[in-house]
Each structure stands twice: as structure tokens, then as C-alpha cells.
Amino acid sequence: MSNFSSAFSSTLGRKLVMCLTGLFLCSFLIVHLAGNFQLFKNDDGLAFNQYAHFMTHFTPIKVVSYLLYSSIIIHTIWAIVITLMNRKARPISYAIKPKDGSIWSSRNMGILGTILFVFIVVHMANFWYKYHSGETPYIEYRTDINSGATMSKSINESEFTEYVSFVDNGVQVTKSEDLYKEVSNAFQQWWLVIFYVLAMAALAFHLVHGFQSAFQTLGWNHHKYRPLIKFIGLWVFSIGIPLGFAAMPIYLFLFK
Amino acid sequence: MRRERLELAKSQISNLTSQIKIRMSGNMNLTLKVWRQKNSSTSGKFVTYKAPGISPDMSFLEMLDVVNEDLVKKSEDPIQFDHDCREGICGMCSLVINGEPHGPKRATTTCQLHMRSFKDGDTIVIEPWRAAAFPVVKDLAVDRSAFDRIQQAGGYVSIGTGGVPDANEIAIPKVIADEAFNSATCIGCGACVAACKNASAMLFVSAKISQYAMLPQGQPERYARAEAMVLQMDDEGFGSCTNTYACEAQCPKEIKVTNIARMNREFFNAEFIKG
Structure with a gap:
């Protein structure tokens, strides 16, 4: 009686796509934030560069990253499609803007989403593209295994063939792309720091509505669990995560 | 003391009468x-x-x-x-x-x-x-027959329900009966559509789906109903739900958006699991 194409082309099905891609992007934020905390380590970026290498070369993560890229694209395109169809549902608007007690962010997800999309493009051009196109500088770390003291020096392209990490005479030698330097250099520009902080504010407002709204769309609105979902949506996703991300450019700007 | 209270009462009465006079x-x-x-x-x-x-x-x-x-x-x-x-x-x-x-x-x-x-x-x-x-x-009157067509698509039961049953005759917990009744208080006025920034009819449709989904009499067509009513709603050209909950705030019968969550469950069940 039913089939997938009719289910997904219905208004509820389209919202389900928004909800599932949105929740997937939320789960990515946790991983991304946890990984990026390596930026706060005072080790010339050793941990961060190792993490960056792992994220770009471990096959299961690569598969998930393609899912992630497609989620961003689908979430964006579906949002535009749904918005256009919703506009068609009310061809003549009210002379007086309705007062309805809804929260601002719930009515302006499109504007917030547009800011976030621009941010993602800039963010990926800044770091993802440079890393993948081999424009990042290179670095060599020498860690004394006994004392744990780490020395690092920049190396040029001719000294770097690929990411290596080996033990040589009691010294752990790691040669890596230096994404950490790329990141800390980028955030010496005050305007980029401000742009990132503003984008995280947009993320906060996007998620204060988006997270709890996704569970409503899934049909998970239960008086027992609703307060928990609202709590997580507010404190974890719209306060904790954007604050954590915003702290990174500010920290690098002030202390590096 | 007594005199003071009498004075107070007098002044209150004169206040009220003057208010009534102003109102009249x-x-x-x-x-x-x-x-x-x-x-x-x-x-x-x-x-x-x-x-x-x-x-x-x-x-x-x-x-x-x-x-x-x-x-x-x-x-x-x-x-x-x-x-x-x-x-x-x-x-x-x-x-x-x-x-x-x-x-x-x-x-x-x-x-x-x-x-x-x-x-x-x-x-x-x-x-x-x-x-x-x-x-x-014309002027302020709008054609709400789209709601009638949504109801015709699935807002009914096909079994004989008999006469009005005595109290507590139906095998159903009171809390669920109350919930179904709350959903059934929707008068289909369309204020939810009018309030919604997307002109979405989901509060109405979800109330109508819910009132049957929760009662034993509504079970035979439960999933077919959810599917038919949602697809009819889409055909009529209503927008989709953005969960602003403006509908709930403006509903004269205070229908809750938990109905919309229930409709989503019923519809996804119909499409992906039971259908």
C-alpha cells in the first residue's frame, strides 16, 4: 500500500529527512569538539596533528565523513525545498505579523542555517581544503621516550614523504602535516576569530530549536522524556558545544 | 475598628458601582x-x-x-x-x-x-x-472544505459502535480515554493553519488521527487512516510543520502538539513498519 518514495515525498517524510540528517550532524559535533580539544594541549600540536592524520586516513572514519558531507548537502537542499513549498502554502501574508508565542529561533532556522552554511564553506576552505590539497606546512617531532620531553621543528616538503612515526634510539620521531600551525596562524586574524564566534552563536540558536524539534518530528514527545531532551538540547547542544568551539579561536588568538 | 471596616466596605462598594457605571x-x-x-x-x-x-x-x-x-x-x-x-x-x-x-x-x-x-x-x-x-x-469567509476532504479520507471507523456506552464500559484506561477525548475536542476551525507560519494543518490532522488511534474502535483502520489523512492533507496544499508550536498557542480548544508527534509516529509506522 505504501512505498518509500511516497513516504519521503510527503510533508512528514521531508521533515524526517531534515530530522535524521540534523541529528547525525549533531552527533558529529560531539566527535569534532572532542577531537579539537587537542588544540588546547601545549605540545606544539603533536596530539592535534596525530588526530588530524587519523581522521583523514582511517577508512571507517572516511566513510562516515562522506555520509557527513552528504548530510550537510541534503539538509541544506531539503531546507530550501521545504521553505519554498511552505511559502506556497500562504501566498498572501498577514498585514499584521502574527503574535504566537513561538521562540525566535524556531521561526528563523533558515537564516541561522544560511549563516551556518556560509561558515561551513569558509571553515572547509580554510582548513579541510588546504589539508587535502597538501598546502599545509610540515613538522617533525622528536620525543624522548624516557623523559617525555618533546622537541619540534618545521621541515620542508623535500624532507617529508608521508606521515611517519617511529622509534629511533629511544626517541619517538613523528613527521606530520602541521595542521596545528595552519589553525593557530589562521586565528591570529581578529576578524576570523569574530566570524567564528558569531557563527557559533548562530549554531547555538539553530540547535536550541533544532535538537528538541528533531525528536518531535520523530514522534518522540513523551512527558517523561521531553524534559530530558530539552535539557540536553539546551545545555549540551546549544550552550556547551558552541561555547567549546568558540573557545578555540579565542584561546589561539590570545595565547599563541 | 468597626467603623473603619464599614468605611472600607462602603468605599469598595462605591468603587465597584462607579466601575459598573463606567462600563454601562x-x-x-x-x-x-x-x-x-x-x-x-x-x-x-x-x-x-x-x-x-x-x-x-x-x-x-x-x-x-x-x-x-x-x-x-x-x-x-x-x-x-x-x-x-x-x-x-x-x-x-x-x-x-x-x-x-x-x-x-x-x-x-x-x-x-x-x-x-x-x-x-x-x-x-x-x-x-x-x-x-x-x-x-468572500471578505472574511474562507472555504475550509479541505478539512472535510481530509476527514473523508480517513476520519471515520468502519465498525458498528452501537449506542452510547455506559460509563467505564469500554476496555480502556481512563488516562487514555481522557487523552483521546482531549484530541476529539478539536472543532476543526482552522486556527492552527491560520497561526502557522507555513499554513500547516498538522495540529488539526493529528488531533483527528489521535482520537481514533487511542481508542479500540479506531484500531482496524489505524495505519491506513494515518497514511490516507496525511497524504490528503499534502494534496490540499497545506505547508509542513516547523515545530514553532504557534498552533498550540492559538488553538481555541488547546489541542496539544503531542498530537503532532503521535501523528508522526502513526504515519512512519504506517509507511515503514506496518504498511
């Missing part, structure tokens, strides 16, 4: 900006009318009756608006009043809205429900 004599002079539109194929515009001497005890519709009487006396075309029971239970009256479906009072239909909710000298802007699926018939 304090008829209001209002300015109305009313949407006038000949029919669905012409475009409409706002026309300004004076409404002098309006009693605060009139209902909003009675106020419009007074204005219309005046228009008829002047051989002008009266303002068309929908109404029927004027008791807040039929779902016929509509009107977006100063940007709010059914006006500024919560849980109140336009017919139960009284003019004491307004002040002397106010300008009141009156618009029809605005949605592609609710074309204007």
Missing part, C-alpha cells in the same frame, strides 16, 4: 480595518470602518453585526464572515484579529471574545485565515 455607559468608539474581497478570483483590500457606541459586553461577532446593520442601512454590501453556534463549539467562526486567530484571548473562539478585551479608540485589523488551501469565499 462606557460604550467604545472603534476603528476597524477589514479585509474586503469580492470572491476567490479577485484580489482584496483593507477598508476602514468606524464602529461607534460599541458595548464592552458585546461579543466580537455582535459588534460586526452592528457594523453590518449600519452598512445595510446605507445600502452597502455587508461584511461577510462565518459563524454558526456562537457558543464556541461549532468551529465556524474564524477571523485573524490584530494578527491573532480568534483574537487576543487564549482558548477562546471569536464568538466568545468580548469587546471588553479592547479599549476605546482602538484600531482593530480583521483578516481572513490566510492559506492557499483555504481560498477566500
Whole structure:
């Protein structure tokens, strides 16, 4: 009686796509934030560069990253499609803007989403593209295994063939792309720091509505669990995560 | 002590009488900006009318009756608006009043809205429900037969339910029976569509799906109903839900958005699991 194409082309099905891609992007934020905390380590970026290498070369993560890229694209395109169809549902608007007690962010997800999309493009051009196109500088770390003291020096392209990490005479030698330097250099520009902080504010407002709204769309609105979902949506996703991300450019700007 | 209390009581009484006097004599002079539109194929515009001497005890519709009487006396075309029971239970009256479906009072239909909710000298802007699926018939009256077609698609049960059962006769917990009853209090007025920024009908459709999904009599067609009613809703050209919950805030019967979550569950079950 039913089939997938009719289910997904219905208004509820389209919202389900928004909800599932949105929740997937939320789960990515946790991983991304946890990984990026390596930026706060005072080790010339050793941990961060190792993490960056792992994220770009471990096959299961690569598969998930393609899912992630497609989620961003689908979430964006579906949002535009749904918005256009919703506009068609009310061809003549009210002379007086309705007062309805809804929260601002719930009515302006499109504007917030547009800011976030621009941010993602800039963010990926800044770091993802440079890393993948081999424009990042290179670095060599020498860690004394006994004392744990780490020395690092920049190396040029001719000294770097690929990411290596080996033990040589009691010294752990790691040669890596230096994404950490790329990141800390980028955030010496005050305007980029401000742009990132503003984008995280947009993320906060996007998620204060988006997270709890996704569970409503899934049909998970239960008086027992609703307060928990609202709590997580507010404190974890719209306060904790954007604050954590915003702290990174500010920290690098002030202390590096 | 006694004297003081007597004085206090006297002053309270005189206060009240003066308030009542003000209310009785304090008829209001209002300015109305009313949407006038000949029919669905012409475009409409706002026309300004004076409404002098309006009693605060009139209902909003009675106020419009007074204005219309005046228009008829002047051989002008009266303002068309929908109404029927004027008791807040039929779902016929509509009107977006100063940007709010059914006006500024919560849980109140336009017919139960009284003019004491307004002040002397106010300008009141009156618009029809605005949605592609609710074309204007004339002025403030819109065609809500889209709701009827959604109901016809699945808002019924095919089994014989017999006469009215005695209390506690149906094998169903009271909390669920109450929940189903709350959903069934939807009068289908369309305020949810009018309030929604996307002109979505999901609060109405979800209430109608819910009232059957929770009761034993509704089980045979449970999933077919959810699918049929949602697809009919889409065919009618209503928008989709953005979970702003404006509908819940403006519903005169206080239908909850938990119904929408239930509709989503019923529909996804129908499409992906049970269908």
C-alpha cells in the first residue's frame, strides 16, 4: 500500500529527512569538539596533528565523513525545498505579523542555517581544503621516550614523504602535516576569530530549536522524556558545544 | 475598628458601582480595518470602518453585526464572515484579529471574545485565515472544505459502535480515554493553519488521527487512516510543520502538539513498519 518514495515525498517524510540528517550532524559535533580539544594541549600540536592524520586516513572514519558531507548537502537542499513549498502554502501574508508565542529561533532556522552554511564553506576552505590539497606546512617531532620531553621543528616538503612515526634510539620521531600551525596562524586574524564566534552563536540558536524539534518530528514527545531532551538540547547542544568551539579561536588568538 | 471596616466596605462598594457605571455607559468608539474581497478570483483590500457606541459586553461577532446593520442601512454590501453556534463549539467562526486567530484571548473562539478585551479608540485589523488551501469565499469567509476532504479520507471507523456506552464500559484506561477525548475536542476551525507560519494543518490532522488511534474502535483502520489523512492533507496544499508550536498557542480548544508527534509516529509506522 505504501512505498518509500511516497513516504519521503510527503510533508512528514521531508521533515524526517531534515530530522535524521540534523541529528547525525549533531552527533558529529560531539566527535569534532572532542577531537579539537587537542588544540588546547601545549605540545606544539603533536596530539592535534596525530588526530588530524587519523581522521583523514582511517577508512571507517572516511566513510562516515562522506555520509557527513552528504548530510550537510541534503539538509541544506531539503531546507530550501521545504521553505519554498511552505511559502506556497500562504501566498498572501498577514498585514499584521502574527503574535504566537513561538521562540525566535524556531521561526528563523533558515537564516541561522544560511549563516551556518556560509561558515561551513569558509571553515572547509580554510582548513579541510588546504589539508587535502597538501598546502599545509610540515613538522617533525622528536620525543624522548624516557623523559617525555618533546622537541619540534618545521621541515620542508623535500624532507617529508608521508606521515611517519617511529622509534629511533629511544626517541619517538613523528613527521606530520602541521595542521596545528595552519589553525593557530589562521586565528591570529581578529576578524576570523569574530566570524567564528558569531557563527557559533548562530549554531547555538539553530540547535536550541533544532535538537528538541528533531525528536518531535520523530514522534518522540513523551512527558517523561521531553524534559530530558530539552535539557540536553539546551545545555549540551546549544550552550556547551558552541561555547567549546568558540573557545578555540579565542584561546589561539590570545595565547599563541 | 468597626467603623473603619464599614468605611472600607462602603468605599469598595462605591468603587465597584462607579466601575459598573463606567462600563454601562462606557460604550467604545472603534476603528476597524477589514479585509474586503469580492470572491476567490479577485484580489482584496483593507477598508476602514468606524464602529461607534460599541458595548464592552458585546461579543466580537455582535459588534460586526452592528457594523453590518449600519452598512445595510446605507445600502452597502455587508461584511461577510462565518459563524454558526456562537457558543464556541461549532468551529465556524474564524477571523485573524490584530494578527491573532480568534483574537487576543487564549482558548477562546471569536464568538466568545468580548469587546471588553479592547479599549476605546482602538484600531482593530480583521483578516481572513490566510492559506492557499483555504481560498477566500468572500471578505472574511474562507472555504475550509479541505478539512472535510481530509476527514473523508480517513476520519471515520468502519465498525458498528452501537449506542452510547455506559460509563467505564469500554476496555480502556481512563488516562487514555481522557487523552483521546482531549484530541476529539478539536472543532476543526482552522486556527492552527491560520497561526502557522507555513499554513500547516498538522495540529488539526493529528488531533483527528489521535482520537481514533487511542481508542479500540479506531484500531482496524489505524495505519491506513494515518497514511490516507496525511497524504490528503499534502494534496490540499497545506505547508509542513516547523515545530514553532504557534498552533498550540492559538488553538481555541488547546489541542496539544503531542498530537503532532503521535501523528508522526502513526504515519512512519504506517509507511515503514506496518504498511
